[in-house]
Amino acid sequence: AQSVTQLGSHVSVSEGALVLLRCNYSSSVPPYLFWYVQYPNQGLQLLLKYTTGATLVKGINGFEAEFKKSETSFHLTKPSAHMSDAAEYFCAVSDRTGNQFYFGTGTSLTVIP
């Protein structure tokens, strides 16, 4: 079975600083990988996804993530944090066979002015 680990349930950064949210997965074969964002009292919105091809994936709102097979990681980054980035971020994987989606426990990002 797949599993997803998000290191750090709470991350605080200063406005303008680098955002780094960590995600590691366990899988015998490279899965599909996703990052979702959730703003208060809303559903989840897809930020970006990796399915195949280029390992550096660019998403919405200036976020990007790099798939590193050797490290089984898919960390999310943004060069300069904005106040509007404060939200909950979820990493997710699916096993490509259509069986199920697996979500991490989420990381709450706080941006300090």
Add this chain to the structure above:
Amino acid sequence: KAGVTQTPRYLIKTRGQQVTLSCSPISGHRSVSWYQQTPGQGLQFLFEYFSETQRNKGNFPGRFSGRQFSNSRSEMNVSTLELGDSALYLCASSPIPSGGGEQYFGPGTRLTVT
């Protein structure tokens, strides 16, 4: 295309009652998955329906049930509500079974059990 819609958005129920939540997927999407989100447990998978058949089920008691109609709309039912059922219930749709690609989420139904 219209997004995933969930009704109602907010609901207050009393312990012991039952509740039905509704989810309308994006047009053409045949897979609907349900999740329970709580501060303590995070996102927990309830079940997935694809073409009116339950494909997968999470580790929830039998009080939680669901179904999917021929138009892909899905309902989730919780019987004999407990205080611990208070949560945000999210539904997500996709054109193929959920593990094959990304899911699109609705805004959720906030259920409060008193």
